[in-house]
Amino acid sequence: MPTVSFPHLSHPAQLALLEEQARVTLTEHYGLVGAALQMEVQQYEDNAVWRVTSPGRDSFVARLSVRDGRPAHQQQSEMRWLESLAESRTVAVPSPVTTSDGRSVVPVEVPGHDEPCTLALLHWLPGAAEPPYQQPGVAEQMGSATAHLHQNAATVALPQFDRPTWDAESILNKGHALSDQHAQQQLGKAGTEALREVAERITPALREGGPSDRGRIHADLHRENMIALSSGGIGIIDFDDCGTGHYLLDIATVLSSIHRIARKEPGAYENFARAYLAGYTQVRPLPADFDRLLEPYLLLRDSIILNFVTAAVPVNAAVASWGPDRIVGIVANMQAYLAGQQYPGTLVLV
Secondary structure, X not given: OOOOOHHHOOHHHHHHHHHHHHXXXXXXXXXXXXXXXXXXXXXXXXXXXXXXXXXXXXXXXXXXXXXXXOOHHHHXXXXXXXXXXXXXXXXXXXXXXXXXXXXXXXXXOOOOOOOOEEEEEEEOOOEEEOXXXXXXXXXXXXXXXXXXXXXXXXHOOXXXXXXXXXXXXXXXXXXXXXXXXXXXXXXXXXXXXXXXHHHHHHHHHHOOOOHHHEEEEOOOOOHHHEEEEOOOOEEEOOOOOOEEEEHHHHHHHHHHHHXXXXXXXXXXXXXXXXXXXXXXXXXXXXXXXXXXXXXHHHHHHHHHHHHHHHHHOOOOHHXXXXXXHHHHHHHHHHHHHHOOOOOOOOOOOO
């Protein structure tokens, strides 16, 4: 047992304790020999995530949700969607591994931690994160993978899919950045006012669209959650934030994440975006009014980041190392938008 409560342990001490509990759970519920497993940390923010390799060289992803995690029944909905996508064979995703008694999500007790914790195990998707977006054909493959995700959502029913709704109300009006006093201190007075004004300005556009424009979405589809597969093509990982919303949020998230690394090279972002969208439309049409609605969804994506960062900075050292600078950058972009500039990532398609 730790001598202090879990939230007061150092970041490395928290991670060591979580790995210990994960090894126990993998032994008791998945028939793996915990002590013999090689566990490589992939990230530790809201979740602790490891690549797990068994002595037989099988590889898995173990995700231990410890902070602001989704309830077990919502995680089970996530696993059902992953199973549906894996069965479709149209886009590569990490398929869930079930326990000996058929469960895909297992409760875990973490000593000194008073929040419910759960572990999910998935097959490892072999490849490399952040596909080389400028290589010929890669942008089109990224667009096609996104479209296949949405096509599954539009055509395959998943009864009792219980996941968060990603819309203006939940992200802006009830989002952490505008509803929490400590978050507003991180944003500063000017930043808080800018976010409030952005919310008021873009909410009407975010409410547009019919049933064909909305469905199951990944909701965190940035470039690091897309995998250049060892076998070729693009896979998608990390469905922890999946829910229901406008398909444009996923598209805007991909574009925003590429814009951040491509914006300094003239034409690089625009070339990627056009190829990405061409790949998407080879599978299904773009959502209605794409040209006009992309900008509001780029702003909505950055609002999600503000919610995440302001919540995580006080409790997670890893996010605290980069989060404040990200807040400053997003607030500056929002202020420029309110002053009449196009928001970064906005496109004019010809």
